[in-house]
Amino acid sequence: MSLWVDKFRPKTLDDLHYHQSLSARLKSLAASADFPHMLFYGPSGAGKKTRISCTLRQLFGSGVEKLKIDQRVFISPSKRKLEINIVQSNFHIEITPSEAGNYDRVVIQDLLKEIAQTQQVDLNAKHRFKVVVINEADSLSRDAQAALRRTMEKYMSNMRIILCANSTSRLIAPIKSRCLLMRVAAPNPEEMQMVLEHVAKKLKFDLPEEASQQIAEDCGGNMRKALLVFEALKMQSPDLSGSLKIAKPDWETYCHKVADLIVQEQSPARILEVRAKLYELMTHCIPPTIILKTVAERVVERVDEAMKADIMHWAAFYETRMRLGNKKIYHLEAWVVKVMSLYKHFMYNFDMADFE
Amino acid sequence: MAFFQAKSTSTASKHSVDPAHQPWVEKYRPKTIDDVSAQEHTVAVLKKTLVSTNLPHMLFYGPPGTGKTSTILALARQLFGPDNFRNRVLELNASDERGISIVREKIKSFARQTPRAQAVASDGNVYPCPPYKIIILDEADSMTQDAQGALRRIMETYARITRFCLVCNYVTRIIEPLASRCSKFRFTPLDSTSTSSRLSYIASAENIDVDPEVISTLIETSGGDLRRSITYLQSASRLSSSTNPPVPITPHDIQEIAGVVPTASINDFVRTLGISVIEDMDVDGLPTKGKLKGFNAVQKKVKGIMREGYSASQTLSQLHDTIILHPTLPARQKAKCALAFAEADKALCDGADEELWVLEVGLRIHKAVTIS
Ligand SMILES: Nc1ncnc2c1ncn2[C@@H]1O[C@H](COP(=O)(O)OP(=O)(O)O)[C@@H](O)[C@H]1O
Numbered sequence: 001m002s003l004w005v006d007k008f009r010p011k012t013l014d015d016l017h018y019h020q021s022l023s024a025r026l027k028s029l030a031a032s033a034d035f036p037h038m039l040f041y042g043p044s045g046a047g048k049k050t051r052i053s054c055t056l057r058q059l060f061g062s063g064v065e066k067l068k069i070d071q072r073v074f075i076s077p078s079k080r081k082l083e084i085n086i087v088q089s090n091f092h093i094e095i096t097p098s099e100a101g102n103y104d105r106v107v108i109q110d111l112l113k114e115i116a117q118t119q120q121v122d123l124n125a126k127h128r129f130k131v132v133v134i135n136e137a138d139s140l141s142r143d144a145q146a147a148l149r150r151t152m153e154k155y156m157s158n159m160r161i162i163l164c165a166n167s168t169s170r171l172i173a174p175i176k177s178r179c180l181l182m183r184v185a186a187p188n189p190e191e192m193q194m195v196l197e198h199v200a201k202k203l204k205f206d207l208p209e210e211a212s213q214q215i216a217e218d219c220g221g222n223m224r225k226a227l228l229v230f231e232a233l234k235m236q237s238p239d240l241s242g243s244l245k246i247a248k249p250d251w252e253t254y255c256h257k258v259a260d261l262i263v264q265e266q267s268p269a270r271i272l273e274v275r276a277k278l279y280e281l282m283t284h285c286i287p288p289t290i291i292l293k294t295v296a297e298r299v300v301e302r303v304d305e306a307m308k309a310d311i312m313h314w315a316a317f318y319e320t321r322m323r324l325g326n327k328k329i330y331h332l333e334a335w336v337v338k339v340m341s342l343y344k345h346f347m348y349n350f351d352m353a354d355f356e
Numbered sequence: 357m358a359f360f361q362a363k364s365t366s367t368a369s370k371h372s373v374d375p376a377h378q379p380w381v382e383k384y385r386p387k388t389i390d391d392v393s394a395q396e397h398t399v400a401v402l403k404k405t406l407v408s409t410n411l412p413h414m415l416f417y418g419p420p421g422t423g424k425t426s427t428i429l430a431l432a433r434q435l436f437g438p439d440n441f442r443n444r445v446l447e448l449n450a451s452d453e454r455g456i457s458i459v460r461e462k463i464k465s466f467a468r469q470t471p472r473a474q475a476v477a478s479d480g481n482v483y484p485c486p487p488y489k490i491i492i493l494d495e496a497d498s499m500t501q502d503a504q505g506a507l508r509r510i511m512e513t514y515a516r517i518t519r520f521c522l523v524c525n526y527v528t529r530i531i532e533p534l535a536s537r538c539s540k541f542r543f544t545p546l547d548s549t550s551t552s553s554r555l556s557y558i559a560s561a562e563n564i565d566v567d568p569e570v571i572s573t574l575i576e577t578s579g580g581d582l583r584r585s586i587t588y589l590q591s592a593s594r595l596s597s598s599t600n601p602p603v604p605i606t607p608h609d610i611q612e613i614a615g616v617v618p619t620a621s622i623n624d625f626v627r628t629l630g631i632s633v634i635e636d637m638d639v640d641g642l643p644t645k646g647k648l649k650g651f652n653a654v655q656k657k658v659k660g661i662m663r664e665g666y667s668a669s670q671t672l673s674q675l676h677d678t679i680i681l682h683p684t685l686p687a688r689q690k691a692k693c694a695l696a697f698a699e700a701d702k703a704l705c706d707g708a709d710e711e712l713w714v715l716e717v718g719l720r721i722h723k724a725v726t727i728s
């Protein structure tokens with residue numbers, strides 16, 4: 001039993017529901033002989049990965065769906081052994097550099113060299129090149145990106161690279177200038193509803209307009225999230241009627257609780273309480289940036305207009321510090337203290353103004 | 357006989373790319389230094405060295421896509437000709453393993469083979485073929501300081517029989533003792549006239565119709581990086597020729613390929629921040645104050661832009677241009693905005709969250725223009 005997100009994942013470019021013109025472009029590119037290196041970028045859940053696998057299928061046929069997973073060993077410059085899982089078919093290979101940690105450069109270099117130097121053995125292959133898909137390309141280290149530059153130019157004859165990233169900001173210019181950029185925007189609410197209805201139709205049940213509207217609105221352009229929510233809702237209330245309560249993920253509810261704690265009381269004791277909760281979230285592997293953003297967005301919903309900008313300012317400030325620093329919790333905590341102090345000052349001045 | 361023929365053609369095709377499918381940046385890489393657009397000063401100096409054949413160690417620096425790699429490759433080819441190129445020129449770049457021990461070994465064994473001059477090349481031309489080898493260290497700024505230090509000694513050891521050419525984007529990342537041994541050549545972003553003529557040349561060689569407006573969009577979006585503008589042009593031509601029937605390339609295609617945020621979206625954002633845009637003024641004849649809607653409006657706009665997938669750096673750079681070049685916004689307010697842009701740029705380089713920083717800049721601008 002696979003989840004709906006996987007079960008109804010489109011397989012070909014024709015199956016894709018939204019961004020038709022993008023699909024058409026990909027289709028014609030795949031048919032032309034000079035398929036370029038590409039960079040797919042856009043928010044998470046917009047459908048980048050799906051679009052990439054549909055493109056691969058368009059390029060090579062259903063053979064790309066026969067995947068095998070290899071464990072490969074790489075040797076770091078300091079002679080450390082790195083074992084990394086590599087997903088591949090006869091026509092393409094997929095890597096997620098974050099698995100290689102600090103040694104992503106070694107892995108990228110070795111793999112690309114190897115692919116660049118081997119010929120396509122399958123004589124029936126539609127294209128002579130193999131495709132290397134690099135997931136989460138925005139987390140590639142600078143070193144690894146530098147290693148890609150000339151390789152992308154030199155080995156064009158038997159290799160194409162497809163990069164997948166949330167944003168292009170963290171990629172160095174020389175890489176961007178070697179790729180065809182493909183922006184995958186998040187689907188709008190109508191487009192999301194269309195996908196949801198398609199799933200309902202496949203499963204032969206009725207999806208009330210209100211329910212699909214509510215899901216689409218709630219998931220802010222994240223199609224993956226919408227499908228997961230949809231499946232969960234259907235389990236809860238099979239007829240999907242009446243007022244639906246879309247349950248937030250636990251961590252989100254928890255973040256909102258933290259925000260409420262901050263707004264309700266500003267005291268050293270409260271800081272300790274909040275800190276314990278932040279730790280709890282982090283031990284559940286919620287990325288600190290997500291924690292900070294979720295809490296901050298909830299806090300600004302609940303305070304006076306005059307404070308909102310400042311609160312977000314400090315969120316941006318401490319999030320940057322967090323990236324540069326080592327101890328995430330310090331910076332989260334610093335933000336909490338800052339917000340409490342802002343709040344107290346604001347309330348105090350407000351009270352004083354009343355007396356004047 | 358036929359068997360052998362078939363075989364030989366198939367091996368030949370294995371190693372060379374069909375020129376029709378070659379990326380244009382490779383296909384139109386300058387063959388001689390005369391083909392290099394702009395960079396007049398550098399080209400003039402190098403032409404002299406071509407005559408005297410006395411090459412100093414060199415350091416090429418400048419932004420991407422300005423012709424650094426092409427120039428040194430062309431120069432080397434003109435010095436040695438096609439036959440000797442391989443045994444006289446060693447090209448190492450960041451894609452190769454460049455631990456210093458490996459570099460040393462490679463250079464050692466390469467420099468050891470004594471160069472033999474050969475007057476007439478197989479193509480019938482005579483090449484100067486001076487008695488040294490050229491070692492090109494491309495993308496040298498990604499070498500560690502230690503490696504650069506070691507390189508300095510290697511340069512000294514083999515000074516008699518080798519010339520080094522270091523190529524990099526940032527001259528400041530090259531350690532001083534190494535940089536001071538080289539003649540420095542600065543490559544500047546290509547001016548619009550050179551870019552335009554090179555692009556038009558390529559377009560006519562490829563038999564595609566390109567509107568002057570498309571060329572100017574290419575110039576705007578590539579910021580003097582010729583590699584980028586050529587890639588955009590090729591991508592656009594692929595897309596336009598692969599539709600059935602083929603359609604002409606439009607400036608909008610180029611913007612989409614370049615990841616540019618549509619002007620309308622940027623103007624919309626600017627209005628939300630409380631600044632009226634030129635278009636509004638045209639309509640009313642008088643500058644009208646944009647509608648102010650406060651925090652929630654700004655936050656909503658930012659979320660919308662992020663959802664469309666535009667990158668923060670691109671969005672901010674367009675927003676920056678709109679605001680800094682704004683015809684009526686007071687200088688004091690612009691100055692406040694400029695500070696926010698600078699901070700955001702640094703934060704993004706440090707890997708900070710994109711949404712938070714676009715929002716931060718938006719809110720700062722909003723504040724600057726509403727509270728004076
Ligand atoms: N000054 C120039 N004249 C002609 N073509 C250029 C010039 N600069 C860049 N190009 C084009 O851009 C491509 C990349 O140039 P390259 O020399 O590799 O740039 P870089 O400065 O990054 O080393 C070349 O293949 C060529 O097509």
Ligand SMILES: [Mg+2]
Nearest residue numbers: 424425494523
């Ligand atoms: Mg270069």
